[in-house]
Every structure is written in C-alpha cells, then in structure tokens.
Amino acid sequence: MTEAYDPAREGAQMAFDGRMSYTDYLGLDAILTAQHPRSTAHDEMLFIIQHQTSELWMRLALHEISAARGHLQEGNTRLAFKMLSRVARIFEQLNNAWDVLRTMTPSEYTEFRDALGESSGFQSWQYRLIEFTVGNRNVALLKPHAHREDLTQALEAELARPSLYDVAVRVLAKAGFAISADILNRDLRQPWRADESVQAAWREVYCDPQKHWELYELAEKLVDFEDYFRRWRFNHVTTVERVIGFKRGTGGTAGVMYLRRMLEVELFPELWHLRTEL
Template sequence: MSDQKPYDPSAEGTQMNFDGRMSYSDYLGIDTLLAAQKPLTQTHDELLFIIQHQTSELWMHLILHELQTARKAIIDDEFSMAFKMLSRVAKIFEQLNNAWDVLRTMTPSEYTAFRDDLGQSSGFQSWQYRLIEYALGNRNAAMLSPHKHKSETIAKLKAELAVPSLYDEAIAALARNGFEISKDCLTRDKSQTHGFDETVQDAWKTVYQSPKKHWQFYELAEKLVDLEDYFRRWRFNHVTTVERVIGFKRGTGGTGGVSYLKRMLEVELFPELWRVRTIL
C-alpha cells in the first residue's frame, strides 16, 4: 500500500474557501443556467432537446456579438480586426454544426413521446437566428411577424433592418477603396435583401485576379465565403436531422418542416462571391 497522502491543493496556495468571494459558479451564473431546463414531460429525451436548443441560442448570442464588432471594423477599414471576428463566427457555426450529431441520437419514437407538448413553439421563432440572418443580409420583413407580440424583440429586429448589413458594409468598403460599384447598389434600400449586382462581381473578380495587390479584400472575401460555407453546412445538417427525426411532417410552428428548411438552403447571402468563381 502507498503511504502517500491525498493531494491537497491548498498546500500550494490554492483558494479553497469561497465564503464571501466570487467563485466559478458565481461568475458564470451556473445555478441560474442549470435551472433554465424545465421539461414539460417525464420523457428521458426532452432534456437533450432543451439543452440542444438552449446551447445553440448561447452560441448565437456570441455570433451576434462578433458580427456587430466585425461590421464596425469594416466600416472603419480595420480589416484585420474584422478577419478575427469573422473567423470566430465561422468556427462557431462549425460548433453548432457538430451539435446536430448529438441531437440525431434521438429517434423518431423518442421525439414523438413529447413533441405534442411543445405546442406551437418552434426554432422558426428564434429571434436571435432571425437577427443573424438580417445582420448577414437575408432581410425578409415577413419574418418579423412571429415576434410582434414582444415589443423589445421586434424593436431589435427593426433596428437591424434600419442599418446596412455586414455584406452591404463590405460592398461600401470596396467602393470607398477605389472599386467601381454602381450607384443603384450603393443607394438601394438597405432594409431589403441585397440582390446580385454585376459591378460587385466585377470588383471581386479584380480582387481575385490580383490578390497580392488587393490582399485585404482578398482575405475579406475568403472570410465571408468561409462564414457562409459553414452557415450552409449548418442549415443542411438541420434539414437532415429534421428529416431523420420527423420525416416530412409539418413543423410544430406550422411551417412545412423539411420542405421549408430545404427552401432556406437556396438562400445566397453573398451572391457575387460565389458566382465570381465561375468567371475567373
């Protein structure tokens, strides 16, 4: 038998008494966080379903934080800072993407056991997801409707529609730095979704044809493509997960379910950056 005494971190000066001091749990609000899961049934898998969506909302909260900073950096031509934030957003979407693998361990019969208890609630109603889409440029005003019952939420969404999107600011930065962008594109109603513009494609074409000369915009283009690439993968895995669990049933919130999600796969956030690859 070993006569070695159990390790005591306090012998090396580790703080062990937190009476009146801030602890890990205090700083992170762990008690509040863990009390936020309130299953409506006794079914085993409902806790997985709740945690999956709550953690997704936490990651989306961080995405919005990073996108706001990235947009401000682009406005100020501080591109290196924007690159850092956009790279982080892409990695967050990768994290969200991996989370679908956990939810896919729930079978149709396990989900059916508590699905009816969800009522009309649906991920379709996530205002943070809608805010992310608006910030990135997919600005469908019809999607305001599910949030009209909450004045604070609707105010946040309308405030986002009142300012140029991240991609609008990237296009404005191109124009500000000597690229020829059409007046119609620059002065259009920014509360609406940006549509394909040939002068924007031509600007990105110039960037890709001379990356060393236009390095900051070359890197900006690739950071934006990375972001949308991971966003698209997340959407695709969402469709696959939903089809695997509920097939082609309608969503709890009344959407077409898989058919609605598949339609969302067709959305292009940064159209010129994808189409320019064909003409290079």
C-alpha cells in the first residue's frame, strides 16, 4: 500500500500556534461570518455574497483608480496605465458576477425580497465614490448617505479633488494643448460637461498617435475602463429586468427604467464623440 503523502517532509508548515496562518492574514473569520440571511430562502445567501464580493472588487477598483490619478498628477504615466488596465479587468470580474446572480429566478427572489426592506444597491457608497472619482459627479446623490457622517465626509472629500478625467485633461493642457480656462478652473463638484476644446485636443492626439503616443495610450486606457463600466451597467439592467421585470427597486428607484437612464451617462464624452469625426 502506498504511504500517504505528507507535505511536511518537503518543508510545508503544518503547525500554526503563535504563527500567522492563511486564515489570519486574510481575516477570513470576519469575511466568512459576515453573511446574515434574514429569511429561510435558499437563494438569499447567493444574493448576499454576490453583493459582498462586488463591494470587495469595488474596494480594489478605488485603490487602483486613486493611485492611477496620483501617478498622472506626478507625471508617472506608465504606472498609471498599469493600474487603469487592472481596473478594466476588475470590472470584467464584476461583469462575470452577474452571470451567477442570473441563475436566480423571479420566484426564488420573491421568497426573500421583502427581507431587504429599503436596502438597495442604489445606496452603495463605494459605487458612488467610484463615479465621483472618475468624473460622474452629482451632489444630489449624497443624500442616501446622509445618515452616515463618515460616508458623507468621504464622498465630500472626493468632490473637492479633481476627478480622474479632470487630471487627464490637465495632462493634455500641460502637454501644450489649448484647453479652455473654464474647464481648467471649473467647479469640481459639478457634473462634467462635454467641451469642444477638450474634444479638439483628443482629436489631435488621435490624428497623430505616433507624435502623441502617451496621450493616445492614456485615452485608450480611459475608453477601455468606460467600455467595461458600460457593460457592467448594461448587465445590471438585464439582470434586474430578468429577475423583477419592471417593478420598482427596493430603494424606491424606478428599477429597470432608472438603470436604463444610467446607460446614457458618459464618463469621458469627448473620447467617444471624436470617433465620429475621425
């Protein structure tokens, strides 16, 4: 009879009294006991874990976007590109997660929907922070977080900083492109409005990529991110429609109709509009 394989013979650590283990390092006790279904429905666990893991991916996305913005401000464009590429891959993971949630049928969701009360993904402060960080700013959407001073402060602090797109446009200006003073000195709390001087600058970059290669690559990194972000929004819409049809959302939004309206929002409008002109 073949003797059972013992990894310890090859140096594997097998005893962890007083040592840091895998569970310790990752804080798995806290993570794996953070699921608290409020009903007896089998699929509520799927619903909770889907949203918890999405929030973890958003946590990483914010880490990368914030660092990429900082590197752009410091002129470290290559480092920023690596991080922006990673953010696009993160949103690919977030997109794949919808495929798992879509295995839940309307009947299965109905079994525990009432247990959600008025909680809703619409109230995700990390999602709102991602939008604010990349440039989609709407101060009206601070209201769902007003009951938490710490969350409101985090969102307000972001509104006081130039967004990722503001920084990208300032990189254009620093490179010598004629960007409108109204854009460079705009109120950072206000939503971005498409600007002809910005579009003209990006158009020039795209008309001569070899001359403006780093700016060209920056533009494509931003478009890559928004591409995956749009897919995430679209998958959100189709998943919600598949599961609840056109019912109102638990948080009081118009559900599918609200999400469809969000599909029209452009993060970096000039980068999309210029394509028609090339």
